[in-house]
């Protein structure tokens with residue numbers, strides 16, 4: 419049974435799903451050193467934001483096949499290292515959207531009405547109403563930085579509260595923003611005009627310290643800022659100074675540059691207009707059930723050899739799409755392997771052409787499968803669906819994609835052309851029925867061959883006697899021929915012959931094949 423490590427608190431429903439297929443160890447207090455020490459034992463790990471999967475930790479996880487993040491942000495995972503190692507990283511992109519958006523609204527209302535401080539004062543024995551006169555959000559301007567899933571829900575709720583919404587998101591269309599009742603504007607306009615600013619961005623190089631002293635300076639005096647996205651998007655020193663100077667009227671932070679927030683952090687010292695929560699955005703019963711189910715199911719599926727639906731480092735596939743594409747993925751992989759072996763040396767360019775009924779399908783998984791096949795002879799089990807693209811890129815293989823829905827020889831077919839140091843080779847393959855794989859052309863010579871483990875291919879002149887000579891040569895070396903096919907475009911012209919053979923070709927025999935009169939080239943292929 420595979421082993422799964424759960425290193426952050428996850429809802430029991432997730433553990434139950436994992437237990438269907440794996441031995442599950444729940445260890446939520448591991449130090450980074452302990453994690454590195456035990457990670458080699460595990461096939462999968464399920465985490466939240468608490469566990470840091472650094473380069474060193476992932477490299478220690480020699481047997482890891484999947485990293486499951488029960489939540490959205492994967493900034494605590496070194497995804498490039500996981501990708502290079504062929505480890506699929508999955509998350510739950512929507513499971514906690516509502517929870518995080520509602521926490522944001524709660525933070526905004528708490529900032530406006532001093533609810534945490536008033537509560538603390540009352541419980542401290544006082545009846546102080548004067549200190550806690552708040553402001554209304556009605557008719558105020560809310561600036562949303564990052565109008566993705568959480569930002570969009572915040573916009574919808576804020577709109578219902580009567581707020582005017584400005585949004586900054588360079589990757590979004592103005593139409594989408596207008597549909598949500600938000601005006602998409604430049605960052606500077608949001609900063610200058612908003613009474614409240616809320617962040618809903620991923621943490622990236624570009625968003626690091628997006629809110630810094632210079633940007634705080636151009637904001638409205640008394641602006642209130644909420645961050646339920648990621649620590650480090652706001653410069654904590656700059657914002658603390660802006661609170662102290664009175665430039666900023668209030669801040670509500672759920673996330674911090676360092677988590678857990680240091681005991682001695684200056685943020686803890688600030689007054690009633692600073693609200694801090696310990697990364698609670700996703701902490702609702704509903705969200706925790708959602709993300710646990712979502713991610714545990716994906717880990718289970720990947721351990722069973724099925725695809726993940728929301729992988730962040732390979733194209734995720736819905737089960738119904740995968741069912742449809744699966745035989746084509748196998749076909750593409752076989753063709754990639756075949757064309758790579760025919761090309762022999764270094765391949766510089768691979769063209770993947772989708773024909774007939776699959777011309778309109780999602781192409782990326784098919785391209786990845788072809789690359790996996792192409793790289794398999796060189797990389798063996800080191801290459802998989804996760805790292806095939808990156809490995810190809812690192813080897814300088816340029817991939818192009820074309821589509822031709824008008825090709826109707828078969829319902830759907832894949833044509834690969836490889837250009838490399840030894841010239842150009844091309845192969846086509848199709849499915850017979852729903853899943854039987856056929857090679858249907860080699861270098862544009864039509865054939866119809868079911869691929870087998872060992873094959874011998876020749877390029878030759880179509881002339882009497884050549885098949886007999888090849889047959890007796892193989893017979894002399896005790897190589898059994900299972901089947902044979904010849905493809906030609908014209909009588910006595912160039913032709914291709916494919917022999918399915920039961921045994922590997924003895925060494926030296928290929929040279930003799932090439933020396934048969936009329937044979938111009940020959941290849942041994944092992945699939």
Ligand SMILES: NC(=O)C1=CN([C@@H]2O[C@H](COP(=O)(O)OP(=O)(O)OC[C@H]3O[C@@H](n4cnc5c(N)ncnc54)[C@H](O)[C@@H]3O)[C@@H](O)[C@H]2O)C=CC1
Pocket residue numbers: 489490491492511514515518563564565566567568569586587588589590618619620621624625646647648672673697698699700701
């Ligand atoms: N506090 C908590 O417990 C939780 C925090 N989060 C965090 O909230 C953030 C948002 O999550 P989602 O809305 O689910 O993500 P999302 O991917 O749906 O939305 C992010 C949006 O930010 C935009 N964006 C990316 N780079 C940008 C840039 N440089 N400038 C402006 N916009 C940019 C994207 O176009 C996208 O629309 C993430 O950082 C996530 O980790 C998510 C769930 C819970």
Ligand SMILES: O=C(O)C(=O)COP(=O)(O)O
Pocket residue numbers: 466467468488489490491492514697698699700701
């Ligand atoms: O989903 C996210 O991005 C979150 O920040 C939630 O983090 P958590 O799973 O509660 O540690």
